[in-house]
Amino acid sequence: MGIKEKVRAILSQLPPGVTLVAATKTRSPEEILKAAEGGIEIVGENYAQEAEAKYQVIGNRVNWHFIGHPQRNKIRKLVRFIDMIETVDSLEIASEIEKRCALLEKVMPVLVEINSGREPQKAGVLPEEADGLIKEISKYPHLRVMGLMTMGPMFGDPEDSRPYFVETRKVFERIKSLQIPNVETRYLSMGMTNSYKVAIEEGANIVRIGTKIFGSRE
Numbered sequence: 055m056g057i058k059e060k061v062r063a064i065l066s067q068l069p070p071g072v073t074l075v076a077a078t079k080t081r082s083p084e085e086i087l088k089a090a091e092g093g094i095e096i097v098g099e100n101y102a103q104e105a106e107a108k109y110q111v112i113g114n115r116v117n118w119h120f121i122g123h124p125q126r127n128k129i130r131k132l133v134r135f136i137d138m139i140e141t142v143d144s145l146e147i148a149s150e151i152e153k154r155c156a157l158l159e160k161v162m163p164v165l166v167e168i169n170s171g172r173e174p175q176k177a178g179v180l181p182e183e184a185d186g187l188i189k190e191i192s193k194y195p196h197l198r199v200m201g202l203m204t205m206g207p208m209f210g211d212p213e214d215s216r217p218y219f220v221e222t223r224k225v226f227e228r229i230k231s232l233q234i235p236n237v238e239t240r241y242l243s244m245g246m247t248n249s250y251k252v253a254i255e256e257g258a259n260i261v262r263i264g265t266k267i268f269g270s271r272e
C-alpha cells in the first residue's frame with residue numbers, strides 16, 4: 055500500500071469526530087502531499103526549521119500543527135504559519151507566543167501538554183499543575199487554550215499506555231468543569247501509531263500518526 059492508500063485505510067476506520075494528524079517529521083514535501091491526496095488535512099511537525107522549509111513548498115494546502123518542544127527563540131518564526139501549537143507546557147513559552155502573536159494581531163490556538171508519565175526528562179506540565187498553568191494562560195488575549203495533549207511513556211504493548219491516557223482524560227474533565235473564561239476543552243490529542251486505538255477508547259479526538267502512514271523512520 056502506498057501512502058495515499060494507508061491514509062484512506064486509517065481514516066475509514068476512525069470513529070466519527072476523531073481527527074487524524076499526520077506526524078511528518080523527517081518526511082519530504084512529496085510524501086506529505088501524497089498523504090494530503092489520501093485525505094490528510096493536518097500535519098504535525100516537531101522542528102521549527104524543518105516545518106518552515108516544508109511550509110514554503112506546501113503552504114496552506116494542509117493545516118500545520120506544532121507537536122515538538124517549542125524553543126523560545128523559534129516562536130517568532132513558528133507563529134507566522136502554524137495553525138495550532140499542541141505542546142505549550144510553561145508560562146515562559148506561553149508569554150513568548152503572546153508577545154509574538156500580539157505583534158501579528160493573531161490569536162494562536164494551543165493545547166497544553168501534560169506529562170502524564172511524570173517523566174523528569176519529558177516535556178509537559180504535571181497533571182496537578184495543569185489547572186494553575188491554564189488559568190494563567192487564559193489571561194493572554196492572543197492565545198486560546200483549546201484542550202490538552204499528551205505523549206505518555208513509550209511501550210511495546212499499547213495496553214500499557216492506557217493509564218496515562220486515562221490520567222490525561224481526568225485532567226481534561228476537571229478543566230472542563232472549571233469553566234475558565236477564554237478556555238475551551240474541545241480537543242484531546244493522544245495516541246500515536248502504536249497506541250491510538252487505546253487512546254480513542256479513552257477519549258482522544260486527535261490522534262497523531264507517523265509510522266503507520268509513512269513507514270518507519272530510519
Ligand SMILES: *Cc1c(COP(=O)(O)O)cnc(C)c1O
Pocket residue numbers: 077079100121122205245246247248262263264265266
Ligand atoms: C513522531 C510523533 C508522533 C507519531 O509517532 P509514530 O509512532 O511514528 O506514529 C506523534 N506525536 C509526536 C509528538 C511525535 O513526535
